[in-house]
Amino acid sequence: MDDESGATSISRRRLLKQALFGLTGLALIDALVLEPEALEFVEIEIPVPRLDPVFDGYRIAHLSDIHFLRGVTPDFLSRAIDMANAFRPDLFVFTGDFCDHRATSKVPSLRGLFDRCLARDGIFGVLGNHDHWLDAQGVRRELDRNTPVRIIENESVLIERASGAICLAGIGDLWEGPMDPQRAFWGRDPAIPRIMLEHNPDFAEEMHANHPGDWCDLQLSGHTHGGQVKIPFGPAPSVPSRYGQKFRCGLVRGKSHWVYVNRGLTSLNRPRFLCRPEVTGIILRPTAPESGTTKAAASQSSVP
Numbered sequence: 001m002d003d004e005s006g007a008t009s010i011s012r013r014r015l016l017k018q019a020l021f022g023l024t025g026l027a028l029i030d031a032l033v034l035e036p037e038a039l040e041f042v043e044i045e046i047p048v049p050r051l052d053p054v055f056d057g058y059r060i061a062h063l064s065d066i067h068f069l070r071g072v073t074p075d076f077l078s079r080a081i082d083m084a085n086a087f088r089p090d091l092f093v094f095t096g097d098f099c100d101h102r103a104t105s106k107v108p109s110l111r112g113l114f115d116r117c118l119a120r121d122g123i124f125g126v127l128g129n130h131d132h133w134l135d136a137q138g139v140r141r142e143l144d145r146n147t148p149v150r151i152i153e154n155e156s157v158l159i160e161r162a163s164g165a166i167c168l169a170g171i172g173d174l175w176e177g178p179m180d181p182q183r184a185f186w187g188r189d190p191a192i193p194r195i196m197l198e199h200n201p202d203f204a205e206e207m208h209a210n211h212p213g214d215w216c217d218l219q220l221s222g223h224t225h226g227g228q229v230k231i232p233f234g235p236a237p238s239v240p241s242r243y244g245q246k247f248r249c250g251l252v253r254g255k256s257h258w259v260y261v262n263r264g265l266t267s268l269n270r271p272r273f274l275c276r277p278e279v280t281g282i283i284l285r286p287t288a289p290e291s292g293t294t295k296a297a298a299s300q301s302s303v304p
C-alpha cells in the first residue's frame, strides 16, 4: 500500500514537472516567435469635450515606436499600415521613435515606407527619444524629403470642416525636448478641442506641474511599449515611466487630461508576452468630458 501511494505521488510529480516544462516552452515560443509578429488592432471610442457634431465619428489611426530597423521589417510595417488603412482613418498619426541609434549609426532611408498611409486630413508625427539619440535633424529631414509624414514639433495645425475644427499639436519629446505647449497652441481658439502628440506619456503629469497655463483634451503617446512583457494577471516588471504601471498602455486619465498610450510596433528584437504590437483606431465622440471607454479592444488581429 505504501509502495503504491509512493509511486503515485512520484508519477504525479513527474506529470506536474512535464506540464510545467511544456507550459514554459509554449510561453517562450509565444514570447520570442509569435507575439512580436502578432499585430493587434485596438479600436477605441474617446469622448472629447466641445467636439463639433461634424466630427462625431472622426477616425484617427495611431501608430508608434517603429524603431526602424530593430525588430521591424518594411513588410511588417506595411502590414501595420494596411491594418490601419482598413479602419478608414481621416487622420494618421505617429508618436515617435521612427528610428533607433542601436540599429544604425546613421539615419536609414525611409523612402517608400509610409507611402501606403491613406488619410484625407494628412499624416503627422512627433519625434521620440531614440530619434534624438540617433540624429533628430537627420530623422526629421529624411521624413520630410522622402515620406508623406509631417513632423510637428511645438506647433499645431487646424483640421477644419464647415462648422467646426480640431486643433492637432505636436510637442517635443519629454526627455530630449524642447517642449513648448504654449508655443504649440499659441493663438488657437480655446473653444476648439485640442489633441496633442507627445512621444512620452509622462508628459501628461509634467505638463500639469510645469505648464499650468497650458491644456489639451487628449494626448496620444507611445514610448512604454506596454512594458513588452506582462505577468499573467499581474503587472509588467519593466515600464520606462516615472509613474510605474500608470502609463503602461491604453486609455489613462492624466492629472489634467486623457492620454492614450499605444504599445508600439517593435519588439526591439526582444520578447513580447501578453503585450502584442499595436495599431490603434481612435473614434472621437462629442460627449461627456470625464469619460473614455474601450468599444472593442482587439477587434481584429493578424497572426503570420
Ligand SMILES: [Fe+2]
Residues within 6 Å of the ligand: 065, 067, 097, 128, 130, 223, 224, 225, 264
Ligand atoms: Fe520606443
